[in-house]
Amino acid sequence: MDSHIWSNLFMGFGIAFTLQNLWWLFVGVFLGTVVGVLPGLGSLSTMAILMPMTFGMDPISAVIMLTGIHYGSSYGGSTTSILVNIPGEGSSMMTCMDGYPMAKQGRAKAALATSAIGSFFAGTVSALLLMFLAIPISSLGMKFGPPEYFAVMLLALTMVGSLSTEAPLKGIFMVLLGLLLAVIGTEKQTGQIRFTFGVDDLMDGVNFIVVAIGMFGVTVVMDESERIWRFGFKPPRDQIKGAGLWITWSELKQSFMPYVRGTFLGFATGVLPGLGGMTATLLAYGVEKQVSKHPETFGKGAIEGVASVEASNNAANGANLVPLMTLGIPGNASTALLLGAFIMYGLKPGPLLMETNPEFFWAVVASLYIGNVMLLILNLPLVNLFAKLLDVPEALLNGLVLALCVLGVYTRESSMVELYLMILFGVFGYFAQRYKYPVAPLLLGLVLGDMLEQALLRSMSVSNGDPTIFFTRPISLVIMIAAGISLAYSFMKFYRRRPEENVG
């Protein structure tokens, strides 16, 4: 079996290493990085735009290029998160939490570097996992029904405990608000429309990227403007001139375990269709803060926070290919687009793909290794270039950031309503920050709310309203217990501290 894998992999490298395929791979990862950097323009829309171009191409080159865009985007996504607090992609949202504070402390280069190295680590490891474990993992994924999905969501939701150690009550308030926001829009079981107040733009719900750009990007602009208004212009962050030092050896060592944990969590989440990179990053960040010896540094520039999030979203991107390649099941919109492309190229995706077109599967696996090396080489020098952005005078940068926010939201759906929402959440975020309400739990609630509700409704339908279904199925039971432990652990941590600190 093993020698089989190696000979197949050599065949894959043989195909991927042709000049033509290398070129298209480069085009893919390059475009992926670029669109990852630009907020609003995601890998999905880029793949959609480029697909017609690929129809004349060799199918293998085309798929290598398209998957390159898919995983390349999460390399670039962290850039704006770190430098200006605007998430370039949904899955880089959590990178803002510690990446931006790091940049303000003059460690932008370290943050950008750890994110590039973490992405490389996770991308390569997930290619390895895809190669050796694709088939066993995909059959494990087949044991995940609605109750198991619900348990995973619940586990992710318990991360609120670790996301708001400073003020648990405020954290719970924000997560509930997030869940409430998630209710807006069309309910998927019955097609009922809820809380849209006749606004067509809300029919699809409140999009988290709009809220995230508002609460991170717009809030930061307001914050900075207030500072300038109060204290006047200062020379642009004197000590940050040149954007500080490159990543140090000890920072790299600090990042290593977060890479491993982030990769593992990201891969495990990404294998499950429908969960997506967002859930992976939320879990990774929450877990990292829970296991950390100094959780109080999180949110204030902890390099572990950036490292685990960036590793997890890349691992999730790689893992998305598992159900796609082994079963023909797309886990998200990007992989659904790839599936459509496969058929258009005349391939037959599904369990038979690896038998009928092994060269195709192995070429893609090989291209993952090569692509990740290309991305690392491409992204590390860019760190210096992007960090220069911080030398821009603050007053100018503020305008630029606001313009980027508007651009990012408007290119999505050309919707004015979403722009108003962005501003609304920006103002809300500003006051939330001032009164020390944590932002992350709200986003957690908003991201998980819809999936949580759907999983609950489906579980209740299939069990005929019997809630014991969550505890009678082994996988669901194990995850439920993990959720319980996670919750108990947060409580314990909270009550162990001095009582006067506990004021919510």
Added chain:
Amino acid sequence: MRKVCKKKGIQLVSLASMFLVFGFTILIVVSALAASGADYPAKPVLFYCLSTPGSGFDTTTRAIVNALTKEKLVKVPMPIENASNATQALALSVTRYKGDPYMVSVQSISGMMRYATGATPYTHKDFTPLAGLVSTYYGVAVRMDSPYKTIGDLVKDLKEKPEKTPICGGGSDDRPFYGAMFMKAGLDITKVVYVAYSGGAETSMAIMEGSSKAAINSVDEQMPLIEGKKIRLLAVSSAKRYTNPILKDVPTLKESGIDLEWANMRYAFAGPEYPDYAKKYWLDIFAKMVKTPTWKQTLTRYNWDDSFQVEGLNDVLDKKQAVVTEVITKLGMAKKQ
């Protein structure tokens, strides 16, 4: 000296006015030509896709643009724009693209479902249906080792122990079909436990994992796992059996004793008050397209059925809307009047 200047001035003015007159004439002629559509299409035609990349509408839209480009039937570029919010996009295609000759889109049963539940006030009467293009059929799927051999077995369990026999489909758009099917089979459809997922991949997972006993979805979306022998079909909703060797042994609903044929037709449409010349142009183009080898190959690859139709398209849509509304009313999901 001054006189000469003046004379030159007059000359300039008259020259300029002559150019203006010429210019205007050309402009008027051109715009008249444009209005009559003699040079239509003179600029890119937008293919406005009502849902996200990777969805059924999206695949169909891309297939059309691919065939038209490859067969060089349309000379102008045809950019595709995806909307993620189908209800809003449908409304925009009526309001924003009213009378616009440069927009074409694809629509199917999902719009009818939205009208029936009251999510949108628009039906096919509010825009301009152009031509029926492809049809997909439903397949009732079960896990490979399921005890159900025929659709009759499933119906029996649904009658005797509906709460123990949850079925699933790819979203609320599939409700009209299962409703119509089980009404014909003599079941009380309000008792059927139906779990909505999004898309054929998720429903296939739900039956493989076992929480749902049967899945209702387009045959084409279920193909990867049928070919991989992970799931099998009890019946298909087409009038005739599929000719595809893997599917040729699957009976139709009629053969299985349920008197129903159901096609989900995807048809091209444009905004309301669509100019006649543009309509004529696209009908001509589509008629040519469906005969091309590229289009035929596309149909085979995606397992779609050719259902090119122009005459009587409105009747087909009227009838389907009536059925959809009837089933939705029976399920208690219709809009409150």
